[in-house]
Amino acid sequence: MSVIIYIIVMAGVTYLIRMIPFTLFRKKIRSTFFRSFLYYIPYAVLSAMTIPAIFYSTGNFATSIIGTIVAVALAYFNFPLIVVALAASAAAFIFGFFI
Amino acid sequence: MKNDFLKGIRDGIPICFGYLSVSFGFGILAVGLGLSILSAVGISLTNLTSAGQVAGVGIIAAGGSLLEMALTQLVINIRYSLMGISLSQKLDGSFNTMHRMIASFGITDEIFAVAVSQKSVSPFYMYGLTAISASGWVFGTFLGAAAGNILPPSLSGAMGIVLYGMFLAIIIPPAKKEKGVLVAVLIAVFLSTVFEFVLKSVSGGFAIIICSVISAAVCAAVFPVPEEKEAEE
Structure with a gap:
């Protein structure tokens, strides 16, 4: 299948998700369950996407583990997103020279 | 109007730099999965989202169905609907339907976080914020996609962890504080x-x-989120 068709579907769905509620919605969601569901979804999605995929992310299991440990440690101490992201990569890169 | 636009740009500069380096990782990832530089840049320009794009290029590379693509984007990006509803409470009087339809394109985790912290949000503030942030996102993707082929494998490999590192930085701090998030x-x-x-x-x-x-359904049933907490998100 042509890549352009995938991109159109991807972009179309993503745009509609953003546009429809922002444009039409003028009051609050009442259902506690639905509100809570939407609240937890981002964390569930990101967790499922990150683990176990992060362990293969550098193409080398050992450097991926080191990068993950650094990311978890810095995230635990509330470092900014960009610091955590780049430090994980730097750790994986530097450790790569020692194996 | 012009002042709002410039203020949006100024407030968006940190987002721009953050996006630049994260999308660099996306560019490398996309090209590594066999996409062209143009496709990678086109995806970033039209989607402006990290997790959805990472999952999306995975589906393209695996030759998944369009239904799988649509449903995956729906689930991953459904949070933008909630953010849109939340942000709609802050819009000023000049935000008519047309402005809402255009500005909604810029709802990302980071842009939402900055915009929702304002007292009130005008269309041109959103446009400034989105323009500078999207520039970083698209330009970073281009650099990553173009450099992915010429960088040594040790470096391009190490950049592959950037996005996942950012995801961990989003998940872990709230998981530390809230039992519901931790269980999710x-x-x-x-x-x-x-x-x-x-x-x-x-x-x-x-x-x-x-x-x-x-995961989210179990946690919504067991750890319902009180009204006021949702408001500060």
Whole structure:
């Protein structure tokens, strides 16, 4: 299948998700369950996407583990997103020279 | 109007730099999966989202169905609907339907976080914020996609962890504070590991959907979020 068709579907769905509620919605969601569901979804999605995929992310299991440990440690101490992201990569890169 | 636009640009500069380096990782990832530089840049220009794009290029590379693509984007990006509803409470009087339709394109985690912290939000403030942030996102993707081929494998490999590092930085601080988030994370991690090693026949996009819907539904039932907490998100 042509890549352009995938991109159109991807972009179309993503745009509609953003546009429809922002444009039409003028009051609050009442259902506690639905509100809570939407609240937890981002964390569930990101967790499922990150683990176990992060362990293969550098193409080398050992450097991926080191990068993950650094990311978890810095995230635990509330470092900014960009610091955590780049430090994980730097750790994986530097450790790569020692194996 | 012009002042609002410039203020949006100024407030968006940190987002721009953050996006520049994260999308660099996306560019490398996309090209590594066999996409062209133009496709990678086109995806970033039209989608402006990290997790959805990472899952999306995975589906393209695996030759997944369009239904899988649509459902995956729906589940991963459904949070933008909630953010849109939340942000709609802050819009000023000049925000008519046309402005809402245009500005909604810029709702990302980071842009939402900056915009919702304002007292009131005008269309041109959103445009400034989105323009500078999207520039970083698209330009970074181009650099990563173009450099992915010429960088040494040790460096381009190491950049592959950038996005996942950012995801961890989003998940971990709230998981530390809130039991519900922690349980949501643990259930999702457990299920995705099961899909990876046991239920291998389920494709990546559907696995993410199933893991996150089950996890979020369980937590919504067991740890309902009180009204006021949702307001500060």
